[in-house]
Amino acid sequence: MNGMRTMRTAIYLLVILLSYAAGASHAAMQHDQHTEDTRGATACQDAHALPSPHCGRAPTATFVEGVRDSVLYVVFSQNNHVYLSLSTDLGRTYSVPTAINTTPEAIYDDGENRPKILVGKDQWIYVSWTHKTPGRYAGEIRFTRSRDGGASFEPPRTINTDNALISHRFDSISQDSKGNLYLVWIDKRAQIKAAAEGQDYTGAALYYVVSHDQGASFSENRKLVDHSCECCRVALAQDAQGKVVAFWRHSFPGQIRDHAMAYVPETHTSAELFRATEDQWHLEGCPHHGPDLSIDARNIAHLAWFTQGSQHQGLIYGQFDLKTRTMSNEQVFDATPGASRPQVYAIGSDVYLVWKRFNGEATELLMRRSNDNGNTWSENQSLAKTQEKSDHPDFVTDKSRVYVAWQTQAEGYLLLQVSP
Numbered sequence: 001m002n003g004m005r006t007m008r009t010a011i012y013l014l015v016i017l018l019s020y021a022a023g024a025s026h027a028a029m030q031h032d033q034h035t036e037d038t039r040g041a042t043a044c045q046d047a048h049a050l051p052s053p054h055c056g057r058a059p060t061a062t063f064v065e066g067v068r069d070s071v072l073y074v075v076f077s078q079n080n081h082v083y084l085s086l087s088t089d090l091g092r093t094y095s096v097p098t099a100i101n102t103t104p105e106a107i108y109d110d111g112e113n114r115p116k117i118l119v120g121k122d123q124w125i126y127v128s129w130t131h132k133t134p135g136r137y138a139g140e141i142r143f144t145r146s147r148d149g150g151a152s153f154e155p156p157r158t159i160n161t162d163n164a165l166i167s168h169r170f171d172s173i174s175q176d177s178k179g180n181l182y183l184v185w186i187d188k189r190a191q192i193k194a195a196a197e198g199q200d201y202t203g204a205a206l207y208y209v210v211s212h213d214q215g216a217s218f219s220e221n222r223k224l225v226d227h228s229c230e231c232c233r234v235a236l237a238q239d240a241q242g243k244v245v246a247f248w249r250h251s252f253p254g255q256i257r258d259h260a261m262a263y264v265p266e267t268h269t270s271a272e273l274f275r276a277t278e279d280q281w282h283l284e285g286c287p288h289h290g291p292d293l294s295i296d297a298r299n300i301a302h303l304a305w306f307t308q309g310s311q312h313q314g315l316i317y318g319q320f321d322l323k324t325r326t327m328s329n330e331q332v333f334d335a336t337p338g339a340s341r342p343q344v345y346a347i348g349s350d351v352y353l354v355w356k357r358f359n360g361e362a363t364e365l366l367m368r369r370s371n372d373n374g375n376t377w378s379e380n381q382s383l384a385k386t387q388e389k390s391d392h393p394d395f396v397t398d399k400s401r402v403y404v405a406w407q408t409q410a411e412g413y414l415l416l417q418v419s420p
Helices: 002-022 024-034 040-044 189-196
Strands: 057-065 070-078 081-087 116-119 125-132 139-146 168-175 181-187 204-211 222-228 235-238 244-252 256-263 292-295 300-308 313-321 326-334 339-347 350-358 363-370 381-386 394-398 401-408 412-419
Touching (some): 057 116, 057 394, 070 116, 070 125, 125 168, 125 181, 139 168, 168 244, 181 222, 189 204, 222 256, 244 292, 244 300, 256 300, 300 350, 313 339, 326 339, 339 394, 339 401, 350 412, 381 401, 381 412
Parallel strands (some): 292 339
Antiparallel strands (some): 057 070, 070 081, 125 139, 204 222, 222 244, 300 313, 350 363, 394 401, 401 412
16 A cells, blocks of 8 residues: 555656646646545544545645646645645645655644745745744744745755744745745744843744745844734735735733734834734733734725724724724624634725634534625625534635635535635
């Protein structure tokens, strides 16, 4: 059995190398004759089942536009590897996966902390994740790239340079309009230093690096801000001018766990933090529930987040004007106790919200849509449901089409088209 799988994997890699010269879509079409579709809890318990987006943890996807069609690229964690698998038929079947890190390592794959994938110039593929290291909540930020459309990857590099066995986690990756790469993560080195000097320090800090040469090298580690929340994802997006904006849960004075935003500087200059939400959630700890961000052509940031503050409670949508630094159109769109994990996506005048809600018996994937820039909304639409465990939902876009990706233990990795 191992010999057969080795041969199949070798054939798969050979097909990619030969066919990428003709474009990504042609290469991906060749993969169809070497596909696996392991779906659902029963199939994933098979000891002989290959790794797949259905069985792995924390899958994250993006589309790569080819000569004719777009190909779905999915990274996920399984068996101490980050894998890449491709689909040319919108997730009905997937190629035999490629192990991105050939040497196994412990990987954070708990939903908020998951592998990331970004497609850049010339269809170079960039992948980041957090490697678990010894110590409580300790980790390293890992990065690699592929210059042949995912056929092979460079040996992974550790991006944080302090070499301390402390928390460097919750990495996010983005790119500006110039092609510069940004990696942002939550880092505890400022807290450790403050403790050694006998000073109080709430939360953690956001650190980042920039690459001006498509990931060949990175800048020194730079601190973006102090006092971020310790255990929530950081949302990144390009503004209308192509600059990278970060949105995260912050620890404001008095242990108020609301949200802040900042532009991530291209050069080593100080970042200006501006408060985005005013929920007044007093919490002496991290709720493990990060926000989401999408910026439209008017430089309006569409925001979605969870709070249990004195001003608002539940899942919240709001619009933040990046020019005037003001919030408007805040509204609670689900205050049900079982509602969680909101995602937002804006394209043109359309805005989408998706989240999941547990009703005591099953978890339902819900969506709302606005066709007037978020001013009015449709009723809740049920996209899917499961009675087993499920991952966080996410938006995946292919040109003008919008999809929602959702992995459940019973149904596997679902790709659901929601527009047009």
